[in-house]
Amino acid sequence: xxDTPMTYPIEIGGLTRHLPLFEVASGVRIxxxxxxxxxxxxxxxxxxLALKMSGMDYAVLVTAEAKxxxxxxxxxxxxxxxxVVLRKSYKPYMGDALRATTHSITTGDEQTLYLDAKxxxxxxxxxxxxxxxxxxxGSTLQAMRKxxxxxxxxxxxxxxxxxxxxxxxxxxxxxxxxxxIFTD
Amino acid sequence: xxDTPMTYPIEIGGLTRHLPLFEVASGVRIxxxxxxxxxxxxxxxxxxLALKMSGMDYAVLVTAEAKxxxxxxxxxxxxxxxxVVLRKSYKPYMGDALRATTHSITTGDEQTLYLDAKxxxxxxxxxxxxxxxxxxxGSTLQAMRKxxxxxxxxxxxxxxxxxxxxxxxxxxxxxxxxxxIFTD
Numbered sequence: 001x002x003d004t005p006m007t008y009p010i011e012i013g014g015l016t017r018h019l020p021l022f023e024v025a026s027g028v029r030i031x032x033x034x035x036x037x038x039x040x041x042x043x044x045x046x047x048x049l050a051l052k053m054s055g056m057d058y059a060v061l062v063t064a065e066a067k068x069x070x071x072x073x074x075x076x077x078x079x080x081x082x083x084v085v086l087r088k089s090y091k092p093y094m095g096d097a098l099r100a101t102t103h104s105i106t107t108g109d110e111q112t113l114y115l116d117a118k119x120x121x122x123x124x125x126x127x128x129x130x131x132x133x134x135x136x137x138g139s140t141l142q143a144m145r146k147x148x149x150x151x152x153x154x155x156x157x158x159x160x161x162x163x164x165x166x167x168x169x170x171x172x173x174x175x176x177x178x179x180x181i182f183t184d
Numbered sequence: 185x186x187d188t189p190m191t192y193p194i195e196i197g198g199l200t201r202h203l204p205l206f207e208v209a210s211g212v213r214i215x216x217x218x219x220x221x222x223x224x225x226x227x228x229x230x231x232x233l234a235l236k237m238s239g240m241d242y243a244v245l246v247t248a249e250a251k252x253x254x255x256x257x258x259x260x261x262x263x264x265x266x267x268v269v270l271r272k273s274y275k276p277y278m279g280d281a282l283r284a285t286t287h288s289i290t291t292g293d294e295q296t297l298y299l300d301a302k303x304x305x306x307x308x309x310x311x312x313x314x315x316x317x318x319x320x321x322g323s324t325l326q327a328m329r330k331x332x333x334x335x336x337x338x339x340x341x342x343x344x345x346x347x348x349x350x351x352x353x354x355x356x357x358x359x360x361x362x363x364x365i366f367t368d
Contacts, residue, residue, distance in 0.1 A: 022277055032277045036253070036269045037303060039260040066250045066271075069220070073254035076223040085220045087250075093206055093216045119221060 007031075012161065012176050013044030019179075027184040033134050033162060036067055045161045046074035048176045049131075053079065058127040058156040060084060062148060064113055064140050068133045071161065075131060083131075084123060086113040086147060094118075100147035104139040111143040115151055123148065127156040135173055136164035191215075196345065196360050197228030203363075211368040217318050217346060220251055229345045230258035232360045233315075237263065242311040242340040244268060246332060248297055248324050252317045255345065259315060267315075268307060270297040270331060278302075284331035286323065295327040299335055307332065311340040319357055320348035 007018035008031040017038070019031035035042050061083035063072040069085060076083045088111075090097060095117030102111050115123070130144045141158060148155055163170035164179040191202035192215040201222070203215035219226050245267035247256040253269060260267045274281060279301030286295050299307070314328045325342060332339055347354035348363040 020277075024276075034277065034300070034302070036300075037267050037306075039257060039266065042257065043261065066253065066269075069250065069253035070257035073223060073226065073257055077227065082223065083221050085250075092208075093204075093218065116218070116220075118218070122221075 008179065008182075010162065010177050010179070012041055013048050015041055015044050017041060021182060029182040030136070030164065031179045031182070033179075034067060035070060035133055035161070039070070042070045042074050045071060045176060046078045049075055049159050049161070049174065050078035052174050052176075053129065053157070053159065056129070056157060058129045060123055060126050060128045060153075061131055062086065062123065062128045062144060062153075063131045064088065064144055068131060071133055072131055081129075082122060084115070084119040084128075086115055086144060088113065090114050096120075098147055098150050100143060100150055102139065102143040102146055104137060104142070109137075109139055111139050113143045113147050115147050120151055123151050123153040125152050126154065128153045129156055129174075130158045132158075132160045134162045134164050134179070135160040135170055135175070136179075138169065192363065192366075194346065194361050194363070196225055197232050199225055199228050201225060205366060213366040214320070214348065215363045215366070217363075218251060219254060219317055219345070223254070226254045226258050229255060229360060230262045233259055233343050233345070233358065234262035236358050236360075237313065237341070237343065240313070240341060242313045244307055244310050244312045244337075245315055246270065246307065246312045246328060246337075247315045248272065248328055252315060255317055256315055265313075266306060268299070268303040268312075270299055270328060272297065274298050280304075282331055282334050284327060284334055286327040286330055293321075293323055295323050297327045297331050299331050304335055307335045307337040309336050310338070312337045313340055313358075314342045316342075316344045318346045318348050318363070319344040319354055319359070320363075322353065 021029040064086040072083045098115040159174040162177045163175045205213040206216045248270040256267045282299040343358040346361045347359045
């Protein structure tokens with residue numbers, strides 16, 4: 001382990017962060033970005049993404065809870081567009097919510113997302129941008145796409161602070177950087 | 185039902201919102217504030233709370249996921265203080281996290297919160313302000329207090345956009361308004 005790096009550096013809008021590496025399988029490590037609590041990085045990422053999205057035709061920002069919520073709020077302030085948070089569990093106050101479940105072929109994970117009744121009208125027939133903090137396996141993105149299709153939204157673009165893994169999978173994603181996956 | 189109001193109006197920093205009423209027990213209704221997606225209201229609430237907290241001695245803002253996350257981010261921007269989000273489930277990347285479980289005598293609810301290992305040093309021996317969107321039964325507040333005590337933090341104040349229910353319970357809370365509970 002002596003020659004194994006413990007962190008991976010990223011740079012977003014002039015801010016550097018040293019992401020801790022976390023072993024997810026034997027000999028396989030990922031760099032963990034958790035922007036909850038990192039106000040400066042979220043503000044810089046929102047500014048950077050808003051700039052890349054300027055001139056694009058879209059009406060609403062959409063994300064899934066919870067780690068991306070500071071980003072979507074800051075991006076809403078920066079772009080002037082409203083946003084929707086897809087929830088991972090149903091709450092009684094969400095009324096006649098839409099629900100979509102996806103199964104990841106690669107990870108086996110099942111993911112269910114809910115669109116609050118109050119937000120259905122906002123996205124119906126609207127051009128939306130799907131936003132996440134990190135797009136890696138794509139399972140959250142797949143669930144967001146599915147529920148937006150059910151809701152009658154048009155997906156104008158997909159955006160993230162960082163993509164991860166095979167960069168070719170995410171060449172269409174608007175992002176500010178890329179994380180490799182580390183194998184021994 | 186014809187003379188039963190369907191919404192309850194609130195005003196925060198010049199913005200009016202008509203909160204939907206939701207029946208939580210036979211003949212008992214509450215007004216539901218969900219700030220996820222309401223960027224303008226969150227910005228106004230953060231400005232209002234930051235003003236009320238100016239001159240106070242505190243170093244860190246603390247909340248619990250998920251609905252209050254836009255507020256704590258905006259309040260962090262407004263006050264220049266860092267923030268911590270207590271999580272409702274444990275994730276592997278949270279490392280050696282602290283955990284606290286509380287049981288509400290009034291509602292019977294059990295609530296567990298986790299403090300990410302990365303955030304433990306930030307709150308240890310620090311003066312913190314506990315923040316929530318709405319403080320009602322106080323069960324989330326109680327769980328936040330317990331985990332902050334375990335972490336060695338000092339609770340400087342408690343703040344919310346709105347308090348709810350018996351106003352006398354929350355006379356010490358820094359808030360921008362109050363919601364009654366509606367009984368037929």
